[in-house]
Amino acid sequence: MIPVSYFLVLSILLFVMGTIAFLIKRDLITMFMAVEVMLNAANLAFIALAKSANSIDGQIIVFFIITVAAAEATVGLAIILLIFRQKKTIKSEDIKLMKG
Amino acid sequence: MTDIFWLIPFVPALSTLILAVFGRKLPKKYVSYQACLAVFISFAISVISLIGLLQTSQESYPLVKNLFSWINSGSFQVNLSLQLDPLSAIMALVVSGVGFIIHVYSVGYMADDEGYTRYFTYLNLFTFAMLILVMASNIVLMFVGWEGVGLCSYLLIGFWFEKHSAANAGKKAFIVNRVGDAAFLLGILFIFVHIGSGEFTAINSAVSGGAITQGLATLIAILLFVGATGKSAQIPLYVWLPDAMEGPTPVSALIHAATMVTAGVYMVSRMNLLYTFSGTAALIVAIVGAVTAIYAATMALTQNDIKRVLAYSTISQIGYMFIGCGVGAYAAGMFHLYTHAFFKSLLFLCAGSVMHALSGEADMKKMGGLRKYLPLTYPAFLIGAIAIAGIPFFSGFFSKDAILTQAFAQGQYFIWALGIMGAVLTAFYMFRLIFLIFHGEERIEPEAKKHIHESPRVMTIPLVILAFFSVVAGYIGLPVVFGKKLNWFRSFLEPVIKEGHEAHISLGTEWILILISVGVAFLGIIIAWVFYIKAPRIPQRLATRFPFIYKLLFNKYYVDEIYNAVFVNSTIKGSEIIYDKFDLKVIDGTVNGTASAAGFSGKILSYLHSGLIKDYALIFLLGLIIFLGYLLIF
Numbered sequence: 001m002i003p004v005s006y007f008l009v010l011s012i013l014l015f016v017m018g019t020i021a022f023l024i025k026r027d028l029i030t031m032f033m034a035v036e037v038m039l040n041a042a043n044l045a046f047i048a049l050a051k052s053a054n055s056i057d058g059q060i061i062v063f064f065i066i067t068v069a070a071a072e073a074t075v076g077l078a079i080i081l082l083i084f085r086q087k088k089t090i091k092s093e094d095i096k097l098m099k100g
Numbered sequence: 101m102t103d104i105f106w107l108i109p110f111v112p113a114l115s116t117l118i119l120a121v122f123g124r125k126l127p128k129k130y131v132s133y134q135a136c137l138a139v140f141i142s143f144a145i146s147v148i149s150l151i152g153l154l155q156t157s158q159e160s161y162p163l164v165k166n167l168f169s170w171i172n173s174g175s176f177q178v179n180l181s182l183q184l185d186p187l188s189a190i191m192a193l194v195v196s197g198v199g200f201i202i203h204v205y206s207v208g209y210m211a212d213d214e215g216y217t218r219y220f221t222y223l224n225l226f227t228f229a230m231l232i233l234v235m236a237s238n239i240v241l242m243f244v245g246w247e248g249v250g251l252c253s254y255l256l257i258g259f260w261f262e263k264h265s266a267a268n269a270g271k272k273a274f275i276v277n278r279v280g281d282a283a284f285l286l287g288i289l290f291i292f293v294h295i296g297s298g299e300f301t302a303i304n305s306a307v308s309g310g311a312i313t314q315g316l317a318t319l320i321a322i323l324l325f326v327g328a329t330g331k332s333a334q335i336p337l338y339v340w341l342p343d344a345m346e347g348p349t350p351v352s353a354l355i356h357a358a359t360m361v362t363a364g365v366y367m368v369s370r371m372n373l374l375y376t377f378s379g380t381a382a383l384i385v386a387i388v389g390a391v392t393a394i395y396a397a398t399m400a401l402t403q404n405d406i407k408r409v410l411a412y413s414t415i416s417q418i419g420y421m422f423i424g425c426g427v428g429a430y431a432a433g434m435f436h437l438y439t440h441a442f443f444k445s446l447l448f449l450c451a452g453s454v455m456h457a458l459s460g461e462a463d464m465k466k467m468g469g470l471r472k473y474l475p476l477t478y479p480a481f482l483i484g485a486i487a488i489a490g491i492p493f494f495s496g497f498f499s500k501d502a503i504l505t506q507a508f509a510q511g512q513y514f515i516w517a518l519g520i521m522g523a524v525l526t527a528f529y530m531f532r533l534i535f536l537i538f539h540g541e542e543r544i545e546p547e548a549k550k551h552i553h554e555s556p557r558v559m560t561i562p563l564v565i566l567a568f569f570s571v572v573a574g575y576i577g578l579p580v581v582f583g584k585k586l587n588w589f590r591s592f593l594e595p596v597i598k599e600g601h602e603a604h605i606s607l608g609t610e611w612i613l614i615l616i617s618v619g620v621a622f623l624g625i626i627i628a629w630v631f632y633i634k635a636p637r638i639p640q641r642l643a644t645r646f647p648f649i650y651k652l653l654f655n656k657y658y659v660d661e662i663y664n665a666v667f668v669n670s671t672i673k674g675s676e677i678i679y680d681k682f683d684l685k686v687i688d689g690t691v692n693g694t695a696s697a698a699g700f701s702g703k704i705l706s707y708l709h710s711g712l713i714k715d716y717a718l719i720f721l722l723g724l725i726i727f728l729g730y731l732l733i734f
Contacts, residue, residue: 093712096712099709
């Protein structure tokens, strides 16, 4: 039996990696992937804690997260695709329409 | 039979609603029928209610119909309730009866007007407001009607609003009335503060029960009377009425002669206990009435616009009604109101008929000799003029005589003398009108002469009806010399207006007074005949001999100019200064300052927005770390 803390440490590592990748990468697609990694880090923590607490709730929430993540992925990719069509670039620093 | 009396005002209200909402889509013919029918139904209900009222015992007066509680705020209670008693029954009859005749006349007079439906919508609305005014059982609801008729008056004076002078006249009427209404409102507030209820029965019992002091009664009565001077065009707030003649002639007949302008007289009669209790206020009413009666009559002498002469005549006649109220002869004042409604609206409708015949010409210098072209209008006008001049056995004689006799009997000889002088002038200017319009040489413009014609039947039949009433209306209130019990009008009003206020004099004195007033009436007519038929050069010579007086009269004592200089211009000047110094600097400065402060801080804060998604993510992360750190530490 692997202790639950192992899973949590892995989850934290994945989350921190995702965050750092999001902050340092310039490519929107890569940043998007980083977000997915963070999301799945959270999923992992849910599953692990659900197993250790012998509760089904966490697993159900994970299913929901996966479903929503699928939808979110399509929307996010569509947005990136449209930005590319408009701007001919997906470099994040080139996209600053909201600059005050 | 009196159960349905509260429907009287609401039939025209329903008609107004239909005309206002669907009016554009309805055919003209339907509009005419509906508008006239609505007022006729009101009239019919008024007649039924009057009969019912006569069968009810006097102890149960007034009959009150409480529709619902309108304002219910602590001790401030106002009901939407209507009442029926002899006073409001007479007023409702006059308003709906004369109103109906004038509605019918309007069908002919306004036939070719573009705003036909709008006109009848306003006219129905006016009837509704006026009926609310006269049937309200408390002073607040009365004030609603009071303001409602003012609004309709404004709308109808400015009916041809594309004409600059008409729009201005409407505004003038509205603003001058505001001055009076402000005082009226103050009077209502005093009543609520000191009596605690606006119901007329409560006010009357407070006055007769000694719940208020005489000084307070005087204050309230004078404030209310200032409101009445505005609405009833008395000194000093009469200036709007002559200008109000810019409206269509039937409107002048209905609103500015027969009904609305007499609202002040009705109000004073309704509050008769208050005025009698105060004494001082009643004296002020009488003096203002007497001065106005003669003052307005002098202005009527030199005017050339047919409707303006009639307007000054109206002001003068309302002055007589106020003399009646002021000397305690409220029934006589109301009686003059009632007869005046017939003959003055007759005169206005005849004037409308003359103008209709001459393609809208109102200048008497361009008339003359119209007798043979207008075979029906001429006798009708003549009857109206005889009635107002006070020739015996016509209605105006009985009512004016009742007022002057009472003024004399109360010992107000000065007021009586003013009234007698006014009567000479009245007879003179009315017959000046007759001679200038219908007699003498023709001075008609050739263009107008081509189209000259007597009015259609829909206009002449109302003239005949009104002429009939101008003759017979007086016979319900015969003076005491013909018999003690013949003044049916007086005894009908007895429950509302106690006879105790009136003084009695011997029959011999009364006969002499009657002879004097008949004499002065004939004197006025003879002077007019000499001036305008026998020796038409006299007026001209008088004008050149006394240029100052003539100019003063012709320019209406320069009152408009004085009011303009003192009130209007100073207000405009003051407003300009305030606009310049306060509006532009302080108010606009505050508003613009707030806006630019918001803009400036927005500009500063907008530097935080780099537009780069990574910056946002970093700040997000920092915020998260701080939050988690806070949770860990505390």
